[in-house]
Amino acid sequence: MEKSLFEQTGGTYVRQGDYLIPDLTLPTEAEQPIGIWGQRHARHLKQHHKVLYMNLLTRGKLNSYLADIGEQAEDMFSRLVKEMVAHEGVTEQLKAENQMEWVGRMNNIHNRATELVNAELIYN
Numbered sequence: 001m002e003k004s005l006f007e008q009t010g011g012t013y014v015r016q017g018d019y020l021i022p023d024l025t026l027p028t029e030a031e032q033p034i035g036i037w038g039q040r041h042a043r044h045l046k047q048h049h050k051v052l053y054m055n056l057l058t059r060g061k062l063n064s065y066l067a068d069i070g071e072q073a074e075d076m077f078s079r080l081v082k083e084m085v086a087h088e089g090v091t092e093q094l095k096a097e098n099q100m101e102w103v104g105r106m107n108n109i110h111n112r113a114t115e116l117v118n119a120e121l122i123y124n
Contacts, residue, residue: 027060034063037077038070040122073121080113 006022007013013020034042042062045053056062084090088105095102 026058029060029063032063032067033070034066035070035074037073037117037122038066040118041069041073042066044123069121073117076121077113077117080116081109084109084113 004011012023014023015021042053045056053062056065085106088109090102090105090109094105
């Protein structure tokens with residue numbers, strides 16, 4: 001019997017009863033934590049960039065890609081918060097003197113930094 005194109009390219013079949021099913025497996029990749037930023041980007045890819053999502057998934061590179069995006073986003077977020085805190089003069093002295101104002105200003109800084117990271121990395 002002549003080999004199929006699938007067999008000629010190195011594919012194998014598994015017998016399931018009377019049927020031969022192609023033995024397809026995804027490439028394995030090391031599990032890395034992707035964090036909240038990676039999860040947001042994954043959801044965005046799944047909803048708006050389905051082809052890219054499926055290509056990364058089937059090549060076994062989705063987890064490492066999302067972990068890299070998560071790391072970049074976390075670095076950017078930390079850097080932005082530090083820069084905004086220094087620029088706006090939010091200090092430990094303000095925290096000791098007026099905690100409510102400090103909390104309000106820090107929440108404002110965190111929200112702005114989150115929006116910038118989302119716009120630049122996550123939903124781009």
